[in-house]
Amino acid sequence: MIEVKKLVKRFGLKSILRGLDFSVQPGEFVALLGPNGAGKTTFLRILATLSRPSLGHVQVAGHTLPQQAAQVRAKLGVVSHMPLLYPDLTAEENIRFYGRMYGIADMEARVTEVLEMVGLDNRRRDLVRTFSRGMQQRLAIGRAVVHDPEVMLFDEPYTGLDQDASEMLDDVLRSVAAKGRTVVMTSHDLARAEDLATRFDILSRGVIAASAKHADLKNSNLLAFYKKSLEA
Amino acid sequence: MKTAAPSFIKATMAIVQKDLAAELRSRELLSAMLVFSMLVILIFNFALELEIDVRQKVAAGVLWTTFAFAGTLGLNRSMAVEKDRGCMDGLLLAPVDRSAIFFGKAISNLAFMLIVEAIVLPLYAVLYNEFRIFQLGFLGVILLGSIGYIAVGTLLSAMSVQTRTRDVLLPILLFPVAVPVLLASVKASGGMLAGAEFAEILTPLNLLIVYDVIFIAIAFMVFDFVVEE
Numbered sequence: 001m002i003e004v005k006k007l008v009k010r011f012g013l014k015s016i017l018r019g020l021d022f023s024v025q026p027g028e029f030v031a032l033l034g035p036n037g038a039g040k041t042t043f044l045r046i047l048a049t050l051s052r053p054s055l056g057h058v059q060v061a062g063h064t065l066p067q068q069a070a071q072v073r074a075k076l077g078v079v080s081h082m083p084l085l086y087p088d089l090t091a092e093e094n095i096r097f098y099g100r101m102y103g104i105a106d107m108e109a110r111v112t113e114v115l116e117m118v119g120l121d122n123r124r125r126d127l128v129r130t131f132s133r134g135m136q137q138r139l140a141i142g143r144a145v146v147h148d149p150e151v152m153l154f155d156e157p158y159t160g161l162d163q164d165a166s167e168m169l170d171d172v173l174r175s176v177a178a179k180g181r182t183v184v185m186t187s188h189d190l191a192r193a194e195d196l197a198t199r200f201d202i203l204s205r206g207v208i209a210a211s212a213k214h215a216d217l218k219n220s221n222l223l224a225f226y227k228k229s230l231e232a
Numbered sequence: 233m234k235t236a237a238p239s240f241i242k243a244t245m246a247i248v249q250k251d252l253a254a255e256l257r258s259r260e261l262l263s264a265m266l267v268f269s270m271l272v273i274l275i276f277n278f279a280l281e282l283e284i285d286v287r288q289k290v291a292a293g294v295l296w297t298t299f300a301f302a303g304t305l306g307l308n309r310s311m312a313v314e315k316d317r318g319c320m321d322g323l324l325l326a327p328v329d330r331s332a333i334f335f336g337k338a339i340s341n342l343a344f345m346l347i348v349e350a351i352v353l354p355l356y357a358v359l360y361n362e363f364r365i366f367q368l369g370f371l372g373v374i375l376l377g378s379i380g381y382i383a384v385g386t387l388l389s390a391m392s393v394q395t396r397t398r399d400v401l402l403p404i405l406l407f408p409v410a411v412p413v414l415l416a417s418v419k420a421s422g423g424m425l426a427g428a429e430f431a432e433i434l435t436p437l438n439l440l441i442v443y444d445v446i447f448i449a450i451a452f453m454v455f456d457f458v459v460e461e
Binding site for chain 1: 237238242243246249250253254255257258313317318319321322323324325326327328329460
């Protein structure tokens with residue numbers, strides 16, 4: 001579903017990604033872990049078509065980037081630590097607007113379906129600026145799945161959420177992944193990543209330093225694997 | 233579930249409707265532009281308390297100075313709303329031609345500017361005792377000038393909003409580039425107020441139309457590169 005070979009991204013003279021190789025099979029839930037400044041967000045922005053690769057081959061959902069970016073965008077849902085929502089519109093107006101941008105045919109039914117999925121149907125006519133951070137993040141996931149994407153990218157979705165809101169987000173993320181979608185998530189929350197993901201890739205100094213499937217961790221926990229990968 | 237990439241016009245209209253709905257609710261942008269415009273008009277009214285003929289000569293300049301500064305406020309605010317909460321990324325992630333985003337933002341910015349102008353012009357007429365501004369030709373020049381200013385302003389605000397000094401940077405970038413549009417607008421509207429022959433104002437009017445077309449075409453071609461990292 002995602003195929004990346006020898007990806008390089010430079011900002012001026014500074015190289016952020018240095019020949020990164022990465023691949024994700026359909027239906028996999030990959031947690032992309034790494035220290036601050038490792039290039040996780042830059043990498044996700046390239047996959048999301050928001051940034052152009054300097055060098056290398058990137059293919060998402062069968063389409064090559066950046067040449068076929070529009071086709072990729074139609075199959076992609078992105079959630080970042082910012083909600084990408086308009087505070088002066090209601091929850092349903094936000095979902096309807098993004099639905100129009102994706103050309104959804106049966107709009108009203110889809111808006112209701114999405115709001116029910118993220119548990120905000122009873123607040124559909126409330127302005128987003130009155131929502132808590134957790135509710136905004138749930139609505140952000142609703143916005144990202146409005147067009148039923150094949151691939152989901154989550155960039156630090158737990159940033160700024162309290163414990164209750166994080167648990168609610170866990171449930172929403174599970175329901176998103178349960179529909180067979182391919183998911184790539186960056187996070188600093190190792191416990192949550194361990195709970196949700198089927199594979200863990202450690203991004204360090206612009207390359208994937210280590211990769212392990214959930215089953216392969218066996219007795220070793222994710223924290224030990226993470227520390228060992230960064231020390232290597 | 234059925235989805236199909238929306239047409240250029242549908243995507244553009246979705247953005248315009250979204251901007252108008254959000255602004256009708258918050259009124260942040262319009263109120264800032266309006267208050268600023270009225271203050272400028274009032275300040276000029278007291279500052280230029282001179283002979284009637286001098287006032288008439290500077291009338292067009294006063295109006296366009298007011299619109300240009302108020303327009304900058306609106307352009308900055310309109311793009312900042314998209315940037316501050318990451319909504320610009322949300323727009324860029326949609327499977328639409330990115331120039332549809334430009335046209336959507338430009339049309340809503342133009343609507344805000346025209347609303348402000350529609351309120352400021354009567355006030356100006358009363359304060360300056362200048363009721364010739366309501367002639368159709370003058371209003372046409374206002375429309376043409378606003379289109380050119382907003383076209384280049386929307387493009388440059390998409391660039392400047394990505395910097396930390398966006399509030400300062402936009403006027404610094406915009407005013408030198410918009411000089412041809414502003415000069416042609418002042419010349420054409422000044423000529424109309426002075427009751428000049430149509431042949432006399434034809435040159436600035438033609439210039440205005442040409443600059444409008446050039447600015448819209450350039451923005452259409454380069455917007456994709458401006459918003460992409």
